[in-house]
Amino acid sequence: MIRAAGFLLIAGVLAFALLRDVHGDTRADSRGAGSYARPDAGDVGENQGAGGDGAARLRIIATNDLHGAIDPARTTRGNPVGGAAAMAASIQRAERECQGSCVTLLVDAGDMFQGTAVSNLAHGRPVVELYDALGYAAAAVGNHEFDWGLDTLRARMADARFAMLGANVQYRNGRDVRWIPDDTIVQRGPFRIGIVGVIGPETYGSTLAANVATLRFAKPAPIVDSLTRKLRAEGAGVVVVLAHSGAFCKRDGREACDGDVVSFAQSLRERVDVIVSGHTHTVVDYTVNGIPVVQAQSSGRAVAVVDLAPAADAKGITELVAEHVYHVRTDARPSSDIEAIIRRADDRVAKLVNRPIARLATSLSRSGDEYPLGNLIADAQRWAGQADVAMVNDGGIRTGLPAGTVTYGELFEVQPFGNPLRRMNVSGASLRAYLEQLVRGTELRTHVSGVVIRYDPTRRAGSRILTATLSDGAPLRDDASYRVVLNEYMATGSEGRILVRGATHSEQLGPTDLDALVAYLGSRPQPVQAPEERRFDAVGGR
Numbered sequence: 001m002i003r004a005a006g007f008l009l010i011a012g013v014l015a016f017a018l019l020r021d022v023h024g025d026t027r028a029d030s031r032g033a034g035s036y037a038r039p040d041a042g043d044v045g046e047n048q049g050a051g052g053d054g055a056a057r058l059r060i061i062a063t064n065d066l067h068g069a070i071d072p073a074r075t076t077r078g079n080p081v082g083g084a085a086a087m088a089a090s091i092q093r094a095e096r097e098c099q100g101s102c103v104t105l106l107v108d109a110g111d112m113f114q115g116t117a118v119s120n121l122a123h124g125r126p127v128v129e130l131y132d133a134l135g136y137a138a139a140a141v142g143n144h145e146f147d148w149g150l151d152t153l154r155a156r157m158a159d160a161r162f163a164m165l166g167a168n169v170q171y172r173n174g175r176d177v178r179w180i181p182d183d184t185i186v187q188r189g190p191f192r193i194g195i196v197g198v199i200g201p202e203t204y205g206s207t208l209a210a211n212v213a214t215l216r217f218a219k220p221a222p223i224v225d226s227l228t229r230k231l232r233a234e235g236a237g238v239v240v241v242l243a244h245s246g247a248f249c250k251r252d253g254r255e256a257c258d259g260d261v262v263s264f265a266q267s268l269r270e271r272v273d274v275i276v277s278g279h280t281h282t283v284v285d286y287t288v289n290g291i292p293v294v295q296a297q298s299s300g301r302a303v304a305v306v307d308l309a310p311a312a313d314a315k316g317i318t319e320l321v322a323e324h325v326y327h328v329r330t331d332a333r334p335s336s337d338i339e340a341i342i343r344r345a346d347d348r349v350a351k352l353v354n355r356p357i358a359r360l361a362t363s364l365s366r367s368g369d370e371y372p373l374g375n376l377i378a379d380a381q382r383w384a385g386q387a388d389v390a391m392v393n394d395g396g397i398r399t400g401l402p403a404g405t406v407t408y409g410e411l412f413e414v415q416p417f418g419n420p421l422r423r424m425n426v427s428g429a430s431l432r433a434y435l436e437q438l439v440r441g442t443e444l445r446t447h448v449s450g451v452v453i454r455y456d457p458t459r460r461a462g463s464r465i466l467t468a469t470l471s472d473g474a475p476l477r478d479d480a481s482y483r484v485v486l487n488e489y490m491a492t493g494s495e496g497r498i499l500v501r502g503a504t505h506s507e508q509l510g511p512t513d514l515d516a517l518v519a520y521l522g523s524r525p526q527p528v529q530a531p532e533e534r535r536f537d538a539v540g541g542r
């Protein structure tokens with residue numbers, strides 16, 4: 001062991017240089033920090049690592065929420081971030097380091113497809129091709145896997161060589177959805193591994209209501225307990241849960257984690273070995289109920305690694321050796337077959353996505369409760385629908401934009417859902433009731449155009465609006481009729497119900513939210529200046 005420990009230290013340091021750790025330290029037990037790592041593939045066979053057995057350990061490599069990021073995105077400062085090449089390079093690095101000392105399992109916690117032109121225009125096919133080539137064993141079905149309807153999801157499942165799992169996806173009558181498998185068992189070296197996929201119950205509100213109208217998402221913990229018992233009975237020595245359900249933590253994912261995946265882990269009764277989390281795009285690098293829980297941001301920006309070893313005292317039961325979430329290096333390159341998949345996918349859409357649409361005077365971020373990008377998008381929708389008022393949910397604004405020239409592909413990533421716009425004629429009274437909803441909580445989650453709202457957040461929810469002033473300077477009148485535009489997600493979800501009920505006329509417009517933004521930006525004087533003014537004015541500040 002003494003000789004092995006010396007090796008481990010060197011290997012750990014090299015691994016850090018290669019993968020760039022989120023934490024800058026190695027939170028591992030006395031069995032050795034970084035003890036999973038080998039310096040490179042060159043000396044496979046020379047050193048067997050701490051276990052002394054060529055496959056004494058299992059390395060679980062996990063990703064989540066790729067969101068179609070075949071290519072790196074640009075930050076609002078213009079720097080590349082994430083992307084499939086960098087993510088794949090880190091995965092392959094983690095696999096190479098493992099050779100001779102462990103075997104690997106590659107899994108994903110869902111939301112693979114939705115979010116970029118290169119993925120969406122092919123309904124996720126490039127991501128399936130990429131995941132197949134990388135050798136993923138399984139993925140959870142995320143809420144955005146439902147965005148293109150059940151038939152498309154089914155088609156991608158048929159294409160994929162890896163399993164897409166959703167054990168708690170049921171029909172409304174409680175019947176299991178048979179074509180979405182619950183679990184799978186894979187063999188890696190000496191390890192027989194049971195994998196279960198579940199999705200957080202918040203899925204109802206996080207995809208277009210029509211896509212999940214026939215479904216319900218049952219409480220995951222009892223289902224996972226029962227499947228864990230079944231998988232153990234079938235000989236699984238390791239059970240991995242892929243949960244498209246997340247948490248928010250402090251200190252780079254290591255402290256004070258709170259969220260659905262934490263409550264889920266706490267309520268498990270059967271012993272599972274690892275939970276791979278997703279959905280919140282955060283770093284989670286935590287232990288709950290004795291179970292390591294990891295999440296690696298989103299869009300290929302990070303990769304999680306958990307190393308397990310068989311426990312000395314019990315047959316088939318494993319022990320945690322190390323757990324890390326790494327930022328990937330954006331300049332790292334994967335194997336040539338992976339690069340070829342990315343290049344082919346890019347080539348198919350290059351003409352469309354590289355088309356410059358507009359020049360922006362400043363970068364546009366999504367920070368704060370009201371930001372110019374949100375106002376700009378709401379303005380675009382009001383303009384497209386020739387309406388009095390328009391609103392856009394912040395959840396439909398997916399990323400910021402750098403200053404300067406922006407392409408169709410970049411705007412696509414801001415509004416990737418292809419959400420149709422709906423125009424309604426509503427009474428001033430229903431519009432006021434709707435606007436009251438927008439200011440009822442402690443934070444704003446919607447941007448508006450065509451109206452400025454002064455409100456008092458200390459007053460009772462439902463009667464907070466002091467004045468609502470339209471763009472012509474006139475106050476909102478309860479007995480007047482107004483033309484409003486919002487997207488179909490809002491119109492068919494719980495938020496829009498008040499407006500839909502009170503509408504005297506309702507029609508879907510031709511252009512989607514993205515079409516409206518593209519056309520609006522192109523029609524403006526260049527460079528485009530996004531509206532800086534506040535449209536929600538809280539009395540006494542917020």
Ligand SMILES: [Zn+2]
Pocket residue numbers: 111142143144244278279280
């Ligand atoms: Zn999600």
